[in-house]
Amino acid sequence: MIELVLKIIVFGAVVSGIWALVASGFSLIFGVARILNFAHGTLFVLSAYFGIVLVKNIGVNNYLAFILGILFVGIVGVIVFKLTISPIKTHEVMVVIVTLAIALLVEQFLLLIFGEHGISFPSLVGGIQNIGGIKITNIRILSLIIAIATLILLEFFITKTKTGKMITATSQDMEAAMLMGIDVDRIYLITMFISSILAGLGGLLYSQIFATTPIVSVKALIYAFAIVILGGLGSLRGSIIASFIVGYVIVVTITFLGARWSEFVMLLTIISILVVKPTGLFGVEE
Amino acid sequence: MKAAIYVILVVLAAIAPFFIPEAFVYILGLSFLFIILVVSWDVMVGYTGQVNLGHTVFVGVGAYTAALLQSPVRLQHLLGFTIPKVPIFISIISGGIIAALIGFFIGIITLRLKGYYFALVTAILPLVFMQTVFVWRKVFGGEEGFSIGLENSLSNTILGKYYIALIIMVICVLSMLFIVKSQIGLKFKAIREDEELAESIGIDTTKYKVIAFIVSSFFAGIGGAAIIHYRITVSPDLYDIPLMLLIILSAVIGGLGTIYGPVFGAFIIYLAKNWWLKEILSNLLKIAPIPINDDMILYLMLIVVGILMPQGIYVELKKRSWIAKKSNSSI
Numbered sequence: 001m002i003e004l005v006l007k008i009i010v011f012g013a014v015v016s017g018i019w020a021l022v023a024s025g026f027s028l029i030f031g032v033a034r035i036l037n038f039a040h041g042t043l044f045v046l047s048a049y050f051g052i053v054l055v056k057n058i059g060v061n062n063y064l065a066f067i068l069g070i071l072f073v074g075i076v077g078v079i080v081f082k083l084t085i086s087p088i089k090t091h092e093v094m095v096v097i098v099t100l101a102i103a104l105l106v107e108q109f110l111l112l113i114f115g116e117h118g119i120s121f122p123s124l125v126g127g128i129q130n131i132g133g134i135k136i137t138n139i140r141i142l143s144l145i146i147a148i149a150t151l152i153l154l155e156f157f158i159t160k161t162k163t164g165k166m167i168t169a170t171s172q173d174m175e176a177a178m179l180m181g182i183d184v185d186r187i188y189l190i191t192m193f194i195s196s197i198l199a200g201l202g203g204l205l206y207s208q209i210f211a212t213t214p215i216v217s218v219k220a221l222i223y224a225f226a227i228v229i230l231g232g233l234g235s236l237r238g239s240i241i242a243s244f245i246v247g248y249v250i251v252v253t254i255t256f257l258g259a260r261w262s263e264f265v266m267l268l269t270i271i272s273i274l275v276v277k278p279t280g281l282f283g284v285e286e
Numbered sequence: 287m288k289a290a291i292y293v294i295l296v297v298l299a300a301i302a303p304f305f306i307p308e309a310f311v312y313i314l315g316l317s318f319l320f321i322i323l324v325v326s327w328d329v330m331v332g333y334t335g336q337v338n339l340g341h342t343v344f345v346g347v348g349a350y351t352a353a354l355l356q357s358p359v360r361l362q363h364l365l366g367f368t369i370p371k372v373p374i375f376i377s378i379i380s381g382g383i384i385a386a387l388i389g390f391f392i393g394i395i396t397l398r399l400k401g402y403y404f405a406l407v408t409a410i411l412p413l414v415f416m417q418t419v420f421v422w423r424k425v426f427g428g429e430e431g432f433s434i435g436l437e438n439s440l441s442n443t444i445l446g447k448y449y450i451a452l453i454i455m456v457i458c459v460l461s462m463l464f465i466v467k468s469q470i471g472l473k474f475k476a477i478r479e480d481e482e483l484a485e486s487i488g489i490d491t492t493k494y495k496v497i498a499f500i501v502s503s504f505f506a507g508i509g510g511a512a513i514i515h516y517r518i519t520v521s522p523d524l525y526d527i528p529l530m531l532l533i534i535l536s537a538v539i540g541g542l543g544t545i546y547g548p549v550f551g552a553f554i555i556y557l558a559k560n561w562w563l564k565e566i567l568s569n570l571l572k573i574a575p576i577p578i579n580d581d582m583i584l585y586l587m588l589i590v591v592g593i594l595m596p597q598g599i600y601v602e603l604k605k606r607s608w609i610a611k612k613s614n615s616s617i
Contacts, residue, residue, distance in 0.1 A: 091596040093337045098592040105585040112577040264417035278399050
């Protein structure tokens, strides 16, 4: 019994850490630019596919491919923002529809090129650790460490650096920030870049642990989206806490009911929380 | 004038099967049922301005309700007791009623709040309903869905199906047109134009939003139920996101809040997807093998239309003609 509890705690933490990365990126761009980027899950898979192509087809070193994959989606995110989101920024719902269409477009494209079978990014580290009788691969431990370190760095960046403070100012009051001489459009692009590399990092870590298919983009979007509304739109800390709630709900459901129940139970949990508290756990009133 | 055009169009639809091959008659019939889905989305989104991203929930619920009513064995797995098979007409109406009931419950919970909330929650809902299909495989048949049997088809012949689909579509569209042209429809529009103003002149905005949502989900359910009786198979694609985007694309191209616009939009987009695009693409791919398929072209269209005309083609054209008129009169 203790072993089972320990197993849930350890595995849940890894899964939650990865989703926390993805969700905080989704939440960040919403908080700053009031944009619901439904192509966020696409950035998540794109990094994995780009990295895999670099390693398997071009023969790039693992570590280099890992970094290039993350930078690649950062640039893709900025281009998508500049070309498609920015012209229609004020029509919030059209942004949702257009980014959703982009997500499905890329999904179809990946399906045509790579097919629907799962592929994995070669692990950065090999080997297994034995923690209290539970075997866990090193890559899972590394993923959790990378996730936590990135989130701490993000928090530091937002609250301590000048650019970070400009991002916070823009999210609090766009017009006032503009009047203070902040180049808001530049801040949006920087935020989009950070948001995209968070998704990309999540995707590359995920694809080392689980198999990635083009359809995972929709799954990643649902998870990020669900976590963010659970945590409260625009609240970074809310989304990190919510990802751990969602991560553990999933792992517990898989352990006791089986994998096919996991998404159903997770979505039901979120909807029931929303019925009671529509603004999410830490949401601010609009 | 408008009415005359529509009578002519319905007459054209009625004689069309005598001039086109049977395989296309089948697709044309399905496109009529797709029109119901798009127009019912328009009743909610175009008239009250509340963006419903989960319309496929009601399409799917209507479809699975009707399908289960035709498959007593599966229904027994769900309810624990048997219900005798019902006539097709009743199963289609039941599809609408169950969808409307679910719309009512979702509506009273989600429509109390303004802004993003409704769009957000409705965006997750189709995924929840889709998961039920995978969780209770014995009842809903999993990814592949199930067949309700040839004998439960709308008609034995394709021609018969075609005419029944046409009749169902005309009845549904006329009913929805009647509702939005009535006093209730005026209140829907008042909410769309300015929710707070509508509230201040004594309109119970939540009540009318819920009414619009019930109407919208009822007809979506009817559409879904009619579709499965037309094609005799039910599968989770009726809940899925691509269908939602196809509905949005059709309504946006046709013009929101007009009923007529979405009818044309739905007709054109459905035929484009299931008939013209496939042929054009298969010819194109013979010349140049590029990774593209018909879905991708539709998504590209949606992206381009969305960026160039974020308020929809209809509003954009109306605005432009208004500006043109104004500039003419000033000269």
